[in-house]
Structures are given as C-alpha cells and as structure tokens.
Amino acid sequence: MPNVVDLDVVSNRCRSCRFGNNCALNIDSENSPTDSSSRMRLLHRGEKLFGEGSTADALYRVRSGVIKISVTDAEGREQVTGFCGPGDFVGLDAVYDEQYTNEATALDTTCVCILPKHILSANDGDIPHRLRQLIKALSQHVHDHDRLQLSLAQDTAAQRMANFLLNLSAQREAAGLDGDDLALPMSRAEIANYLALAVETVSRMLTAMQREGILEVARSYVRLLDREALISLAHTQKSDVNDAEDDSMQMLSRSA
Amino acid sequence: MPNVVDLDVVSNRCRSCRFGNNCALNIDSENSPTDSSSRMRLLHRGEKLFGEGSTADALYRVRSGVIKISVTDAEGREQVTGFCGPGDFVGLDAVYDEQYTNEATALDTTCVCILPKHILSANDGDIPHRLRQLIKALSQHVHDHDRLQLSLAQDTAAQRMANFLLNLSAQREAAGLDGDDLALPMSRAEIANYLALAVETVSRMLTAMQREGILEVARSYVRLLDREALISLAHTQKSDVNDAEDDSMQMLSRSA
DNA sequence: CGGGAAGTTGAAAAAAATCAACAAATGTGG
DNA sequence: CCACATTTGTTGATTTTTTTCAACTTCCCG
Numbered sequence: 001m002p003n004v005v006d007l008d009v010v011s012n013r014c015r016s017c018r019f020g021n022n023c024a025l026n027i028d029s030e031n032s033p034t035d036s037s038s039r040m041r042l043l044h045r046g047e048k049l050f051g052e053g054s055t056a057d058a059l060y061r062v063r064s065g066v067i068k069i070s071v072t073d074a075e076g077r078e079q080v081t082g083f084c085g086p087g088d089f090v091g092l093d094a095v096y097d098e099q100y101t102n103e104a105t106a107l108d109t110t111c112v113c114i115l116p117k118h119i120l121s122a123n124d125g126d127i128p129h130r131l132r133q134l135i136k137a138l139s140q141h142v143h144d145h146d147r148l149q150l151s152l153a154q155d156t157a158a159q160r161m162a163n164f165l166l167n168l169s170a171q172r173e174a175a176g177l178d179g180d181d182l183a184l185p186m187s188r189a190e191i192a193n194y195l196a197l198a199v200e201t202v203s204r205m206l207t208a209m210q211r212e213g214i215l216e217v218a219r220s221y222v223r224l225l226d227r228e229a230l231i232s233l234a235h236t237q238k239s240d241v242n243d244a245e246d247d248s249m250q251m252l253s254r255s256a
Numbered sequence: 257m258p259n260v261v262d263l264d265v266v267s268n269r270c271r272s273c274r275f276g277n278n279c280a281l282n283i284d285s286e287n288s289p290t291d292s293s294s295r296m297r298l299l300h301r302g303e304k305l306f307g308e309g310s311t312a313d314a315l316y317r318v319r320s321g322v323i324k325i326s327v328t329d330a331e332g333r334e335q336v337t338g339f340c341g342p343g344d345f346v347g348l349d350a351v352y353d354e355q356y357t358n359e360a361t362a363l364d365t366t367c368v369c370i371l372p373k374h375i376l377s378a379n380d381g382d383i384p385h386r387l388r389q390l391i392k393a394l395s396q397h398v399h400d401h402d403r404l405q406l407s408l409a410q411d412t413a414a415q416r417m418a419n420f421l422l423n424l425s426a427q428r429e430a431a432g433l434d435g436d437d438l439a440l441p442m443s444r445a446e447i448a449n450y451l452a453l454a455v456e457t458v459s460r461m462l463t464a465m466q467r468e469g470i471l472e473v474a475r476s477y478v479r480l481l482d483r484e485a486l487i488s489l490a491h492t493q494k495s496d497v498n499d500a501e502d503d504s505m506q507m508l509s510r511s512a
Numbered sequence: 513c514g515g516g517a518a519g520t521t522g523a524a525a526a527a528a529a530t531c532a533a534c535a536a537a538t539g540t541g542g
Numbered sequence: 543c544c545a546c547a548t549t550t551g552t553t554g555a556t557t558t559t560t561t562t563c564a565a566c567t568t569c570c571c572g
Contacts, residue, residue, distance in 0.1 A: 068446060529558070534551105534553080
C-alpha cells in the first residue's frame, strides 16, 4: 500500500482538506475554474474511476474512501495490485503511454481530487525531453512490476519458470541476440528468490523441462528447443484439467 | 523484467552502442567531458553498482551484462526484485529521496552507461515543482511495491494478513483517524487476491487471530485488540521455531 | 420475506517446502 | 597441476502449508 507523500490536493477547497493547506500542487493561485466539481469527483461503491485502456489525462489523489487498483491479463485473470486510501495517488503509472494499464474501482463512497496532467507543467515545453523519458521509463517499470505480481500470485512454479525463461529470451532478442541461447548468469538461489520458489523447485522445473525436450540445460546455460511448448506451458492455467495424450508432464502441470 | 523503452545511452560513444544512435539522452551536442570513462562504468562479477542507502546522484542503463536488483528488510531477508539486462534502466526508483533503497550487483562483467541526474534538466529550475513531486511519488510507489513483493514472496499467510492489517492501520493513523478501528471495504476475495492467498485462507487467518484475542472481526470491520501481538505475528519468520508457552497459535505460526 | 452472493468451517488433496544425501563445480594451496 | 575443501546444484523422501472441494451460515438487496 503506497505511503502518503508530502503532496496535497489541488482543489479550490484545499482549505477544507484534511491533508492541510500545504499542497504542492495547489493551483489556487492560478487562473483555474472556481467550481470544485471540475477538481473533484465523487464515486460510489463499485464505480470505476478509470478502466484499463482508457485515455489517461489526469492523475488522482484519494481524499476519502478507498480505491482498488487491479490489472487483468490476456487470459482474463485479475490481480489486485493495491488499495489506495486517503492521501494515496491513483493513476501514477498511466504517464507511461497516455493510457491506463490498470483499472481503478471505488470500494465505497470515495472522493478523489483530480490533477489534470496539463497542470503539471504550465506548458509542455517546460518538461525537458529527457525528464519526460525518465517518467515514461519509471511508469513502464511500475507497469512491468504489476504484471510480475500477477504472475507470482497466480502462476504455478512451472509457469513462473517458463515465463522467466521466455522473458530472458525476449530480452536477448530485443538486444539483437539469439533468443534461443540463454545465459543464466544468476545462481539458482537467485532465480528461486526472484520467483518466490525454493532452490530445489527451480532445479526440478529445469530438469523436468529438459526431460520433456523443451530445453537443454547446462548449469548456467540454457538452450530453448521447443519454444511453442514453453509458451504453452506458461499459459497452462492452474484450473486447466489436463487431457494430455501422455501424462509425462505430471510435474510441469497441475493435473487432475 | 523491465522492458526496453526508446531511450538510449548518454555516452560519447553512443555511436558504438548496439542500441543505436537515437539516444534521447544523448548529450554529445552539449559541453561535456569527452572521455568515455566518466560516462560509463565497467563492473566485474559480484561488484556492486550501488548499495542500499548510498547516495543516488545518477541513473544507469545497462549496455551489456546483467545487474541484479535486490532489497533487504529489517530482518535481513533479501528479495531479488529484478534482473536488468542490456537496455534496462537501473536506479530509477532512487529519485525518491536521493538515496537508493535497493542494491544493484553485477552478475557478470557488465558495462553500464552513467546518466548523472543533473543532466536531466539543464538547471534545476527547469523542473516544475509539481513534476518533481510526481516523480517522487512514482519513485515511492516503486519502493513500496518492492517491499510488498518481499512480503508476498517470503511471508506466511498469517504474516501477510498481519502486515495487511498493520498497513491499513498505519494508513488510517496517517489520515488522523483511530488506527485500531479498521474498516475493510474490500471483499475477502479481493484481500485474498491481493495477498496471493485463497479466500478460505484469509477467512481462517482472521478467525484464528480473533480466537487469539488479537482482534475482533465483524464482517467488514475489524478492531485491533492487541497490536503488539499482531506486530510480533508479522515478524514471526518461517524459520522461527516456536517455543511458545501454549500451542494455541498452531494456525498462525509455522511451527515445529 | 426470499434468493443469491459472500463468508465461514471442516475434511481431503496437492503443490511446493523442507530435510537429507549426494554429485558436480569452483577455487585454493600445496 | 593436482588434491582437497567449499560452494552450488541435483535428486529423492517426507512434511507442511495452503489450496481445493464441499457443506453450511449469514448477510444483503430486490
């Protein structure tokens, strides 16, 4: 749960805000609408502040109530990544690509202050290009982390391992290298820690995948032999009842 | 694992960089040192790029090699939060308070480009105060998320639940409310999803804590009766062999 | 009221952790 | 350069936490 930082609401009614009057984003002094409606929004239980993919033209700060933040993956799995209460910012990660990559839903009657993005700088030119890139990268990082949280929370050991390898592979390809040849410069213990698994489990998963002919493991080196199988493994949901031809993949898939 | 975004290195040798010459942070055109040593750093296996708490005056981008990012909690538990390869930024979250809240270690021979913070804006005044606050909030958010990852990866169900309640409590106190009276506006399913547990487990943990006299649960309302016990529960490590007087807390603590 | 969702509780199952022993690799010093 | 020691990784057996399944209760909301 995000902490409260020393920013404050940007409403004309900052004076009445429980967070005090020392709002760094206070725009009382500027030429802005005087009605509070354009500065605040009241949400009722279940109402969405914004949904995945909707255009992000503002940031929000919770004044009262609670907002649930969640992401949904391609398979439709939902992951709650945070509960934002009074003082917390919502939509920070949206700076990334002008679109929200997550969803914000009010859990009870909630009042949020609206911070239109354009007020962050008087005019666009005020933000140095580099800084803009930095914010984008930070925002992207938050987004990536949310996806990781979903994977760690809902994937099986085999899925996590598969995803890990596929990510490494994608990264290598992005760098213009052969995505089927992976170096694993980190120890098994580090992989295990990262994936929230025991060292032994990581070892077993690699062995099992090798047994299945999906990859060739040699200590700190892995060669992908069957990318399709690995991808399919990564998508094999917990609930997928296996009607596999052979039951040789007992270890890799949760079965019935 | 963070993706590659369309920023690029800021070295005088950008021309030789595999990421191409379209570096948004390219400062070749500016008055800057001509030696590449001040723009890059070579790390050997095991060498730290920076450690927790060290002053953050730069960002880095990995050119080659792999950097492990990890955080350590008060109990000394380490959590690997990412492996950064070519193209990934390192130290983004440090903008938060001028200090790195995590540790970056080279996993093999690694070359990083150095982006001194001061080059992000020609002069400090270029960054609007509000924008600065925004970056700080984003950065804080990343930091909080890393801590959450550690808790989810290493804490037991009981610990996660205890931490969850303590965080809610702290948040209420930060808002000037009574920290012992907690409203739980979210459903059990949402709590379970957030904590990466099954609904039934959440229910059982709450029941168990109530049985122990730690709290009083009433559907969407919880009252903390014994904060100390809750804190102690949150810190009871998996490995802590319980020499508890009574073994009434079987469910709450992993025991021997 | 009544019906459906949300929450609780118990029993059984399963994924993954832990324990334990071994094998392979790395690195050190003779 | 080889033996030895230490670390790292693998494999199997067992245990444990947590999940899953199932039944039941309570609470809302129409």
